[in-house]
Amino acid sequence: MTNKTLYVTDLDGTLMRGDKSVSERSISIINKLIEEGMNFTVASARSVSSLQHIVKPLDISIPLVVRNGTALAAPGTLEIMEKAVFTKEEVSSIREILTDLPVYGFTSIWHGGEMEKVFYAGEHSLGIKKYLEEHEGEKGLKIVSDIDELWAGDVGYITMIDDRDVLRPVYEKVKDSSGWEAVFQQDSYDEEYWLEICPENSTKAKAIVRLKEKLGLEKIVVFGDSVNDIPMFQVADEAYAVENALPELKKYATAVIGSNEEDGVAEYLQQLYDRRF
Numbered sequence: 469m470t471n472k473t474l475y476v477t478d479l480d481g482t483l484m485r486g487d488k489s490v491s492e493r494s495i496s497i498i499n500k501l502i503e504e505g506m507n508f509t510v511a512s513a514r515s516v517s518s519l520q521h522i523v524k525p526l527d528i529s530i531p532l533v534v535r536n537g538t539a540l541a542a543p544g545t546l547e548i549m550e551k552a553v554f555t556k557e558e559v560s561s562i563r564e565i566l567t568d569l570p571v572y573g574f575t576s577i578w579h580g581g582e583m584e585k586v587f588y589a590g591e592h593s594l595g596i597k598k599y600l601e602e603h604e605g606e607k608g609l610k611i612v613s614d615i616d617e618l619w620a621g622d623v624g625y626i627t628m629i630d631d632r633d634v635l636r637p638v639y640e641k642v643k644d645s646s647g648w649e650a651v652f653q654q655d656s657y658d659e660e661y662w663l664e665i666c667p668e669n670s671t672k673a674k675a676i677v678r679l680k681e682k683l684g685l686e687k688i689v690v691f692g693d694s695v696n697d698i699p700m701f702q703v704a705d706e707a708y709a710v711e712n713a714l715p716e717l718k719k720y721a722t723a724v725i726g727s728n729e730e731d732g733v734a735e736y737l738q739q740l741y742d743r744r745f
Contacts, residue, residue, distance in 0.1 A: 482693045510532050552669070572638075588615055625664065676704075689740065
């Protein structure tokens with residue numbers, strides 16, 4: 469039987485455990501299924517630089533969805549195959565709204581196939597301070613002293629990190645505007661909230677549908693844990709929420725499976741695959 473299903477999992481809080489790792493058991497199960505012909509990939513809000521060590525042990529042979537659907541990365545090399553960027557007009561409009569971005573966030577700028585995270589030198593929110601400390605020394609981080617440099621180049625992503633009450637009003641300003649997509653959710657590992665803004669029509673859901681069409685597949689099965697997974701749950705033929713998923717996501721799930729700490733995704737993939745073959 470020819471496998472015509474695309475299997476896609478979120479990473480943080482879904483395939484990954486609370487310690488930000490993928491267990492050896494999950495890696496073993498998934499690699500065995502890929503070897504048997506399963507069309508498996510991941511869809512994450514992470515950039516290529518922050519997910520490469522996570523996916524390296526996995527034998528993924530089809531494109532990966534990164535940056536919440538704004539780009540597709542080639543298997544193995546993780547070179548960017550497709551990417552979305554804001555137009556100059558959209559950048560101008562969003563700059564007028566995000567006047568506090570230098571304090572609460574950063575931009576992600578494309579330079580060819582590489583994405584650089586650009587921060588303004590000065591006062592930062594606790595969330596941004598923690599992010600910079602955690603990623604200290606990471607390739608692709610840049611601190612600038614001119615605010616205009618936050619927007620210099622092909623802007624592909626905008627990120628703000630702070631308390632819910634601080635960012636909620638900003639989200640309300642941007643969520644219904646045309647020209648971009650906005651996702652507002654709590655960090656999978658911490659108390660801070662993230663507001664992430666990307667070009668219009670560049671969501672996980674739309675990227676997964678495009679990937680299905682590129683590969684000539686017929687069905688989509690997805691796994692997730694948070695609100696930014698809701699759109700991909702809505703376009704999937706089957707959608708599974710891990711036990712630790714937010715209640716808002718579980719409402720859209722075909723079923724609830726084991727938690728991320730219990731290899732829920734890998735174990736259920738094995739069950740699904742066994743039933744199909």
